[in-house]
Amino acid sequence: MHRRLPSLLLLTTALAGCDLAPHYDRPALAAPSRFPQGPAYPAATGGQDATQDVAGIGWRDFFTDDRLRQTIALGLANNRDLRVAAANILAARAQYRAQRADLFPTIAAGADASVRHSGSNGSNGSSVSSGSTGTSGSTEGSGTAHSYTADIGVSSFELDLFGKVRNETKAAQQAYFATQAGADATRISLIAEIATAWLTMGSDQDQLRLSTQTLRAYQQSVDITRAQFDKGIASELDVRQAETNLQNARYDVAQLTTQIAQDQNALNLLAGTTVSAALLPDGIGADDHTLAALPAGLDSTILLKRPDVVQAEDQLRAQYANIGAARAAFFPTISLTSAAGTASSALTGLFSGGSFSWNATGSSALTLFDFGRNKANLRYAEANRDAAVAAYEKAVQTAFREVSDALATRGTIGAQIAARTAGAGSADKAATLSLARYRSGIDSFLTTLDAQRTLYAAQQSLVTTRLQRETNLVTLYSTLGGGLR
Template sequence: MNRITLFPALALALTLAACDMAPKYARPALPVPDASPQGPSYAVGEGVAIVPAETAWKDFFVDPRLARVIETALIHNRDLRVAVANVEQARAQYKARRADIFPTIGANGSATYQDTPFSQAGSGRTDIYAASVGVSAWEIDLFGRVRNLTQAAQEQYFASVENRNAAQTALIAEIANAWLAMAADQERLKIARDLEKAFGQTLDLTRARFAKGIASELEVRQAQTSYDQARSDIAQATTLVAQDQNALNLLTGTTVPADDLPTAMPEGDVTLANLPVDLPSTALLRRPDIMAAEHQLLSANANIGAARAAFFPKISLTAALGTMSLGLSNLFKSGGDTWSVAPSATLPIFDFGRNQGNLRYARATYDAMLATYEKSVQTGFREVADALARRGTMTAQLEAQTSLRDSARVGYRLSEARFRAGIDAFLTTLDAQRTLYNAEQSLLATRLTRATNMVELYRAMGGGLR
């Protein structure tokens, strides 16, 4: 081994022999039940269910228009770009911190010119040239301080990656919900227009009957209220559709093409339906936000090791190999070799509690990260449980709302026919109109809830990123 390679080899040997003073990490026990809640609100599993964390979003969202909008958002959304930039920042910080483990090797050259009256050469002029390569004040990490700081930076980098993944999962869910909201508002606008037309016909009929003395002015006013309510709802729904489109444009970071916008609530599912209805709580560990919280916990654990190492001597090494001569032409010839080694050690004796304070801070930070991790697990469990509870009763509610709407529609047709035939008073028809209108709106709201519940369940279970 030559002298040039001596220092890196020595550095590697000392680094591998370094102590690790960080506490041994063990994943905390999950502060939630082992399995999903059971009860009348939760459905019974049937068939083969997909695993959300292993299912690509392109496979989960089956409506091609919605899939195109999501893909556009993943390219142009500014919040996601910020998350990606945060990952790059954390990666750069980790690389910079990791470099501290190894010595920085540098080259140095110098020239000294001096003129003294006591020179042996008689001329009074002496020229000294020197060149060297070596390390300066490299910390020999015997107690793992630098290595633990490096691990802490690495875990912060991993946490930023998972935060970016969590941001993508949340963005996909937000895009899907915004798209579905626009679909529901388009459907609401269609319902309001259809009922406005029907209510307008009833109003015209009532006015004609009033002109002939068959109907009262009260009946005209009652018919007018239903018609005006439909007109008001048309204006409101029109506004909501425009606002929904603005929200989609913001989320995607660009203008969504008209062909990708929904024109009504889709009749079929826009997502896969066979998500699991029960799962072990350990499945939550695959959620990006929970994984990020655990990396933060690991980073805090490594910082404890660095704080502990600060109580022990800090050993540094400065060393150089080089050559020196009285003439530039003789600089690299034999006979002028030089070397120097200057190890140093610093042991804290009285620091007025600085190191103790840093250790307490590191331990308190770990406790805070532990509580954050446990809260993330509990939040994830609650979100999955809520989504499962909503899903468990959704089928029955949707069937009931559909039957209610169908009955209200038939009742309205019958009451209108009886009113036209002069059998029933207009008040019966008015009640049937309002019942049908409310039933249409409730059914639409239920369909929207069912669709967004599938999106929320997918997100809560970790959602695929591909």
């Protein structure tokens, strides 16, 4: 018997190393290896090393406006979505630890004490017992009998010969990792959303300032036209057309005032608290509020490091482990129960020599017919694996599209800004000339009104395009995985 024990231990060890989960290979990149090139895209500025630096640029370094940095810090400290994500991490970690505990036996200790009294003929007696289930002693004859036991042991510990518990633990671990990656993705998204909301509010402040200035200019035009109408030089049509421009500008001022209030409400929600007036933007103007340049024309494999892509891959790994657990259900389960303890008829002799005892039992069970339950569970796990593969590939493709779109905007935004700036300058000169010609009686007032409307629209477009330039850099930074540091 003793000679067979080493062989039995070796066999058990070999079986314990059995893993029925399919081998995991990362799916091929479901996107081109390089980001798009062409007239809409910026020229390459670096290799793959430069790409990796994007994720390494801390958000405090990327955003150059101190008010914006402080607002982002408020959001990271108070945003409720981040708090939910942090709680989800704790929950996933607790589930993983609870599942991992099944890899080890549960050891329990117990004690039992009983007293039995019987009459001389043994026919009339009574018994009193207390304690937990354990090994009991017995006493023949009449009188009072005492029994005391204490033991420690393992109850129904399943030997994980086919990797069922290990794969269930691996699946829980990968789910935990996926939750962590999801929290990282939430953090990056929050930083980008706060920055975009802050810049949008600044742009609306610029628009309000422009509309207020235009309102004053239109008011002057109305005053001039009314004065000329009173002198019989201008017609009532000129007055009414000037008043129409004035009322449109008044509407814009009122609408932008409302929009700025709503911008602040949105910013407060993202920050998780009220953002003080000292941190709010008063405009964005032509200044840069972020780093002016990021690497472009880079290897798309950098997308594999994006937290949302990492999350999808962790979920895929978990499904591979679930297949291993489902396959293990087809094989026998072996459980061990053991206990060691001591028993005595007297409490003082409970731990004396000769009172020690132990026992060990093993059991095995194999499902012979379950009406296809195990097979269905395996098919279910395999289907979930296939769905996770598709979800991972979709995450990669979505990331590729987001970066490509941001690069396409970046490649032409400089030309757009230059065109809008030149257009606004020309419109300003045209409005000045048309007003002078109208006062000289050369042109009709309709020409002046058209020039004023054109100038107003050109200036509005310039403010909007400046906002697009700032938010485009924020988008490119976040889609390349920046914002974790």
